[in-house]
Amino acid sequence: MKKNKYKYIYEELAQQMKEGTFQPGELIPSEHELAGKYETSRETIRKALTLLSQNGYIQKLRGKGSVVLDTNRASFPISGLVSFKELADQMSGTVHTTVEEFSTIHPEPYLQHQLQCNAKTEVWKVIRTRTFDGERVILDKDYLLKKHIPALTKDICGQSIYAYIEQELGLTISFAKKEITVEPCTQEDMSFLDANGFSHVVVVRNYVYLEDASLFQYTESRHRPDKFRFVDFARRHIK
Amino acid sequence: MKKNKYKYIYEELAQQMKEGTFQPGELIPSEHELAGKYETSRETIRKALTLLSQNGYIQKLRGKGSVVLDTNRASFPISGLVSFKELADQMSGTVHTTVEEFSTIHPEPYLQHQLQCNAKTEVWKVIRTRTFDGERVILDKDYLLKKHIPALTKDICGQSIYAYIEQELGLTISFAKKEITVEPCTQEDMSFLDANGFSHVVVVRNYVYLEDASLFQYTESRHRPDKFRFVDFARRHIK
DNA sequence: CTCCTAAACTTGTATATACATCTTAACGCT
DNA sequence: AGCGTTAAGATGTATATACAAGTTTAGGAG
Helix, strand or coil, X not given: CCCCHHHHHHHHHHHHHHHCCCCCCCECCCHHHHHHHCCCCHHHHHHHHHHHXXXXXXXXXXXXXXXXXXXXXXXXXXXXXXXXXXXXXXXXXXXXXXXXXXXXXXXXXXXXXXXXXXXXXXXXXXXXXXXXXXXXXXXXXXXXXXXXXXXXXXXXXXCCHXXXXXXXXXXXXXXXXXXXXXXXXXXXXXXXXXXXXXXXXXXXXXXXXXXXXXXXXXXXXXXXHHHCEEEEEEECCCC | CCCCHHHHHXXXXXXXXXXXXXXXXXXXXXXXXXXXXXXXXXXXXXXXXHHHHHCCCEEEEXXXXXXXXXXXXXXXXXXXXXXXXXXXXXXXXXXEEEEEEEEEECCCHHHXXXXXXXXXXXXXXXXEEEEECCEEEEEEEEEEEHHHCCCCCHHHHHCCHHHHHHHHCCCCEEEEEEEEEEEECCHHXXXXXXXXXXXXXXXXXXXXXXXXXXXXXXXXXXXXXXXXXEEEXXXXXXX
């Protein structure tokens, strides 16, 4: 841990709340006390507390202090941008990923629109199924702009693409737009998933952007309805 | 507009982006320039820009500036905490709300757990259906702690409960936890909704908290799958 | 003892300064 | 012209101070 003092403080406090060193309902030390403890300024402590607040760890009460919230209640993720890996960690059953297709394509019009590119752009196409307890319940269709991630391999796709992108390539995902709908099963769904009588799938469309605000990935994640669950923590920012 | 300079600046800039005064892809003036223009300090400008960034209006690029993002692409709401009213504004069809039930109850065990209260607590129970283009497609079951909102009326429920709570009572909603799943229709769903052949509904469970971090409302919003759509903007906070 | 006030402590906002890090453009040397 | 260095300008981080506003506690007046 070298620089970014406020992120370090954020992570240390968050860790203590996850561990239970701070119990839900408790007041954490005041900003002044924390500043003394960490030998830093109050503003730096405030930045750390703002992060804790945004991520649902605490609620700040003017004049009183910051109370610890109950983050375990629904065991919800840090909010938004949930990758399959995080999901798998929560579902304790047997989990397995199968790479069904791995190729380079030139996108057809529908994908050109989703990825905001043209027919000459080279795009990775990755189709994966996720198996829980012996049933194929999730179909992930990933499309990644090749110029950002030239050396992808099938092996990496069997692990975690995100870990590769962030740790190996040093790219940073900055934000994503997500859309959730329910749609009739396609032929593709029927062939790759164990439909188990369901006629519809939950479709999560994810548009992922890098730090420079360039779109680099479009993902369509198709879930069998009975295995789908989305949880979110949302703070009212303004108004 | 009296106090809170940074919120004022945030809203003015956000408005200009929605109007198109700033076009997507453009760089907005630098923090230094804005500080001069608004006759304030750079830190205050930075607070406003942080809000814009969190709400998906801009992307900050170190060393370069802040580029305007395309917020219209999916016409997504400000993220999270979407009330029915906002939803209705987007769906241009004919929209109507019917209050099916309005009463005071003492919660049974399931609701006690959801609302974290006991059997003696007084709770408003409000059942409403939402009609789009002549079809009843959403069933909203609201449970509100009476101690926070003693004077609710059936008439208010026909309008917007949120507007009443925030504008009339002066209460502020600070955050919410949301869960989305797909579940089989209940008898209640069948009787209140025009199922149109669907055997399942999308269930959105919403736990709403006030400024003092006290839970005051539990809402179960049950949607016919073909009319359900959830959009979200998520920024990767940390790590 | 009760009630009111004042003080102490909390978080919120605004401002100022200094330096680090990154991007871009200008400059000058070869 | 081409290349590398430098400088200017942008955002990011850390610190300091002052005051505003909400909460709690202590203490005093009656």
